[in-house]
Amino acid sequence: METGGGGNQNPVSKPAKTIRVILADDHTLVRAGIRALLEKLPEVKVIGEADDGREVLDLVKAHQPDVVVLDIAMPGLNGLEAAERMARDFPKVRIIILSMHNNEEYVLRALKAGAAGYLLKKAATKELATALHEVVRGEIYLSEEIKLQKNFSLHGITHQKSPLEQLTGRQREILQLIAEGQNTKQIGDILKVSPKTVEYHRMKLMTGLDLHDIPGLVRFALRAGLIPSENMAPAKPVIPIPAS
Numbered sequence: 001m002e003t004g005g006g007g008n009q010n011p012v013s014k015p016a017k018t019i020r021v022i023l024a025d026d027h028t029l030v031r032a033g034i035r036a037l038l039e040k041l042p043e044v045k046v047i048g049e050a051d052d053g054r055e056v057l058d059l060v061k062a063h064q065p066d067v068v069v070l071d072i073a074m075p076g077l078n079g080l081e082a083a084e085r086m087a088r089d090f091p092k093v094r095i096i097i098l099s100m101h102n103n104e105e106y107v108l109r110a111l112k113a114g115a116a117g118y119l120l121k122k123a124a125t126k127e128l129a130t131a132l133h134e135v136v137r138g139e140i141y142l143s144e145e146i147k148l149q150k151n152f153s154l155h156g157i158t159h160q161k162s163p164l165e166q167l168t169g170r171q172r173e174i175l176q177l178i179a180e181g182q183n184t185k186q187i188g189d190i191l192k193v194s195p196k197t198v199e200y201h202r203m204k205l206m207t208g209l210d211l212h213d214i215p216g217l218v219r220f221a222l223r224a225g226l227i228p229s230e231n232m233a234p235a236k237p238v239i240p241i242p243a244s
Contacts, residue, residue: 018043022047022049022050024071031049048063056086067093067096068095073227077176083095117135163224167208174201175221178214178221
C-alpha cells in the first residue's frame, strides 16, 4: 500500500545544461575524431574549432564557451601559452589539455598555466565525457594513467619550475616562432610589431639564456618542450635591420 499524497506522480528532472565546447588541434583528423566523440554526448555542443593558439583565443573571445579542449603542440602559439592567456582573460572558461605527453613536467606546466584537466589522447575515448563533467563542476581532472604514475603529486605545481618560467610570455612566443623557422619580418607580421621589437626580444632571450645564436635558441626550445621535434624547422639566417 502506498503512503503519502504523491500518488503515481514522478518528479520531473531538469534537463542537463548544455556544455558548449571549442576544440583546438592542428591535426584535422584528430580534431574530427574528438568532435565525433563529443557529438555522441547529448549534453555537449561543439561551437567552434581551431588549428592554432591564436585562432582559439579569438574563438573564445567571440563565443565564451564553457570548455576548451586544447592540444599542446600547435604552431605559432602552443596550447600552454594559449591556456595561460585564456585563464587570465576568460577565467570562467574551463580548459582541458589534450596531449600525447604523460610526463609530470607537462602536466604540472599545464595546471600552472590554468588548465582544469589533462587528458591523454590515447585515453580520450573512455575519459572525455568524465573529464568534461568534472571540470564543469569546478574540479580538476587528470587521466587515470597520470594519477597512477609512481610519485606523481600535485604539490609539484608550486615547487617545480620549468626553464621556460624565467621568460616572459612574449619571449616564449617569439622563441617558439624562431624555433619553427620564422624570420624576423615574419614574426613581426604575425605579432603585429616592428622587426626592431622582434630583434630586441631575441637579444633579451639570448642574454637571459646565455645563448649566442639561433640554433642554440632552437635547441633550448626543443629541450624545454616548447615545440615538439616534428614542428622544428631549420633555423634561417638572421638579417640585421640597418639602423635608421
